[in-house]
Every structure is written in structure tokens, then in C-alpha cells.
């Protein structure tokens with residue numbers, strides 16, 4: 493594999509794409525991936541995006557690997573129907589358990605959020621002790637641990653924090669209860685002298701202010717930021733050739749009543765009404781998408 497430098501450690505080598513006006517496809521188990529889309533739009537304001545949030549089946553984080561893989565295939569197939577040139581798996585859980593299969597099965601490049609975040613964490617730690625928090629499925633997969641230790645003699649301390657997703661969705665971003673739960677989850681990681689903490693779930697970047705306040709000496713790694721940087725390297729900089737207003741079509745598999753409120757928190761700006769696609773109408777077969 494040829495390697496390219498650019499973000500600290502070498503990147504996987506994808507050929508930089510020639511100018512291609514097709515959109516970039518992004519999917520997540522729900523609305524959390526909008527925290528990744530936010531960085532993609534900021535980094536590539538001249539691109540078009542198609543986002544699918546599987547709001548009917550969220551959360552994925554406590555489901556079995558096989559179920560997550562089958563959902564991920566359907567979401568990817570839907571995006572390919574929209575003629576996307578690249579798929580960004582904006583979900584840590586899917587990136588942890590299904591990325592290799594998607595890369596084998598799909599006809600366009602696929603990037604996940606774990607490798608870019610792992611690379612950034614490895615290049616920024618001084619203590620060589622890195623904390624990782626995520627859903628049960630992400631932590632049980634040990635995908636972050638494997639991705640981080642590839643970069644050297646590093647110690648990874650990880651913990652599933654399933655209560656943080658509902659807290660963030662409720663907007664409890666800095667309450668006494670939130671602080672107590674964070675403290676309980678992070679105590680063993682802090683005891684290991686971590687100086688870097690990977691926010692290995694789409695929802696956790698919204699907790700950045702409270703985490704920074706509680707642990708000012710710990711560097712937080714937001715996977716969306718580093719995934720966007722990697723995606724930009726792959727699609728190339730064609731800013732001079734394209735309009736600089738990012739355009740996004742948002743699809744969801746269920747119109748949840750609080751979508752607009754919660755989604756705008758993740759995206760950091762007002763969100764247009766999403767288009768609903770029912771799960772029954774999603775493509776089911778990988779043959780249709782190869």
C-alpha cells in the first residue's frame with residue numbers, strides 16, 4: 493500500500509479523484525452523523541452531500557454485528573442509488589464493525605471515522621496513554637484499539653458509555669446528572685493518566701464544552717474533524733471549479749417529532765425538513781450496488 497502524509501501519520505492511499513460533480517454520500521444510524529457532516533461541509537464547502545439517517549432503527553450501538561452490517565449495506569445501497577462518488581460512514585458503530593465488508597462490496601471509495609481519529613490520537617499523545625469512549629458495539633469490537641496500536645507502542649484504555657447518547661439527544665449537555673455520569677465513566681481512564689480522549693461516538697462532540705471544563709488537561713479528538721480532512725484529501729481540492737455553497741439533501745427513515753430541534757444542534761445550523769424514505773423502500777441486495 494502506498495502511503496501519503498498529510499495529517500500527522502501516513503494515510504491509507506486512495507487515489508485523489510479527478511474533478512467529479514457527483515455528491516458525497518454520508519450515512520449514520522440516525523442524526524448523530526450530522527456532527528460529522530458539519531465538518532465535511534466546513535472542510536469542503538464546494539461539494540454536494542446526500543445524508544441518510546436511519547432514524548427508524550437507531551440506536552445501532554447495542555445491536556449485534558450482523559444486524560449492523562445488514563443495515564449498513566442498505567444505507568450504502570441507498571446512497572449509491574443517488575450516484576455518490578464517495579461514501580463516508582459517519583457512524584462509529586458501523587465503522588467499527590462493517591467497514592471492511594463495505595469496502596469489499598461497494599464500487600466507490602468508503603471511509604469511516606475510526607482510522608482518521610486513531611491516527612490523530614496517536615500523533616498527539618505525549619503520555620502514550622489514550623482513552624477511547626463509544627457505544628458498546630464500538631468498544632467491544634476493539635476497532636479503535638487495533639487502529640491506534642498500529643501507530644506505535646501506545647496504551648489504549650476504552651470504555652463503553654451507553655448513557656451518553658440519550659443524554660445528548662435530550663439536550664442534557666451540561667447538567668449535574670451529566671457531569672456525574674461522565675465522571676463515573678471516565679474515572680478509570682483518567683486514573684490511567686490518559687492525555688488524549690477519542691470521542692468515539694457521533695454524539696459525544698456535543699459534550700466537548702463540559703468535558704473540556706472537567707478535564708482541561710485532556711486533549712479531545714473529534715472524529716468528524718479528522719474524517720473530513722481525510723475525505724477532502726480523497727476528493728481533491730476543486731474549489732475554484734465549483735460553487736462554494738455546500739448543498740445537502742437529508743433523508744431519514746422515520747420522521748421523528750424532535751428531528752429539527754435535535755438535528756440543528758448536531759449540525760450547528762438550522763436543518764431543512766428531511767425527506768422520509770421508508771425502510772421497506774431501501775434496497776436490500778448488495779448485488780444491486782456493485
Ligand code: DGL
Pocket residue numbers: 520521522524525550551552553554582583584585586626627630657692693694695
Ligand atoms: N451513531 C452511533 C455511533 O457513532 C451512536 C448512536 C447509535 O448507537 O446508533 O456509534
